[in-house]
Amino acid sequence: MSAQILDGKKVAASIREEVVAEVAALKKKGVNPKLAVLLAGDDPASVVYARSKEKSCQKVGIEFSLYVLPGSVTDSEMLDLVGRLNRDESIHGIMIELPLPKQLDKKRMLEAVLPVKDVDGAHPFNRGCLFSGAGGLSPATPQSCIELLLRSGVEIKGKHAVLVGRGETVGKPLILMMLNQNATVTVCHTKTVDLAAQTRRADILVVAVGRPNMITADMIKPGAVVVDAGINEAAGGICGDVDFERAKEVAGLISPVPGGVGSLTTVMIQKNLLKAIELQGKSL
Numbered sequence: 001m002s003a004q005i006l007d008g009k010k011v012a013a014s015i016r017e018e019v020v021a022e023v024a025a026l027k028k029k030g031v032n033p034k035l036a037v038l039l040a041g042d043d044p045a046s047v048v049y050a051r052s053k054e055k056s057c058q059k060v061g062i063e064f065s066l067y068v069l070p071g072s073v074t075d076s077e078m079l080d081l082v083g084r085l086n087r088d089e090s091i092h093g094i095m096i097e098l099p100l101p102k103q104l105d106k107k108r109m110l111e112a113v114l115p116v117k118d119v120d121g122a123h124p125f126n127r128g129c130l131f132s133g134a135g136g137l138s139p140a141t142p143q144s145c146i147e148l149l150l151r152s153g154v155e156i157k158g159k160h161a162v163l164v165g166r167g168e169t170v171g172k173p174l175i176l177m178m179l180n181q182n183a184t185v186t187v188c189h190t191k192t193v194d195l196a197a198q199t200r201r202a203d204i205l206v207v208a209v210g211r212p213n214m215i216t217a218d219m220i221k222p223g224a225v226v227v228d229a230g231i232n233e234a235a236g237g238i239c240g241d242v243d244f245e246r247a248k249e250v251a252g253l254i255s256p257v258p259g260g261v262g263s264l265t266t267v268m269i270q271k272n273l274l275k276a277i278e279l280q281g282k283s284l
């Protein structure tokens with residue numbers, strides 16, 4: 001029997017409705033939510049992501065400013081801009097598109113954003129909040145994995161979650177987020193011995209690697225829930241890290257690419273923007 005689909009577009013649409021309502025309520029109170037996105041250089045994927053955030057913000061009534069910096073931008077020029085945006089009270093959220101041009105000190109740039117405006121949860125303060133499980137702004141992609149599961153009716157509590165990938169953006173924060181949801185967590189990476197033996201033990205398998213079709217059907221426990229956070233360029237579009245066509249014959253629930261995790265990330269940034277406004281003392 002073929003797996004049911006974890007429908008990212010449907011979940012994103014329902015979260016978007018919440019965002020629209022919250023934005024309208026804030027505007028009635030005289031608060032005009034505004035997101036600033038910084039784009040340094042011309043990485044094609046980052047340009048697409050930034051533009052898609054702009055469109056999406058327009059749809060939900062969030063004001064959006066895109067700051068495009070040349071590929072040759074220096075640390076001090078970028079820090080100047082971040083400092084100005086930090087001080088600008090009309091801007092509630094700041095997001096720096098990654099990757100940054102090589103000459104920039106990524107860590108320094110991400111740490112320069114005020115934690116209460118850090119809508120992609122990249123600042124060490126917000127990363128630290130994941131340890132206590134409350135209070136901060138969570139990174140959008142791992143939060144999308146969690147929301148996709150919970151809002152699709154998947155219980156995480158007590159389940160064995162196996163994560164493949166321990167990258168800074170997705171896998172590593174997801175370890176704590178899954179723990180905070182009371183999953184039992186196993187983390188796999190390039191040094192894992194017998195990856196398939198680990199993945200086959202998963203009730204919930206989350207893959208965030210960046211290698212097309214690396215998770216094959218025989219690596220999945222029959223009936224398991226599979227969340228594919230991978231985004232890879234492929235002939236004719238994008239694909240995930242899971243061999244979707246074959247895996248869906250084994251899994252119980254599975255997220256497609258496109259149409260899965262990636263459909264939620266922009267709306268999670270918007271949710272974080274609204275939380276940022278609350279943290280900045282302008283709550284509903």
Ligand code: NAP
Nearest residue numbers: 141165166167169170189190208209210229230231262265
């Ligand atoms: P990353 O930092 O490059 O991390 C990749 C991870 O995969 C590393 O932990 C690496 O292990 C592990 N890995 C690589 N090959 C492996 C193998 N053969 N077996 C087991 N583990 C292996 O990547 P990332 O930034 O976290 O992103 C991961 C994926 O998510 C990418 O496809 C990216 O495009 C996607 N992504 C999606 C969204 C979205 O909106 N859906 C957003 C951001 C990223 P080591 O640590 O041992 O090197």
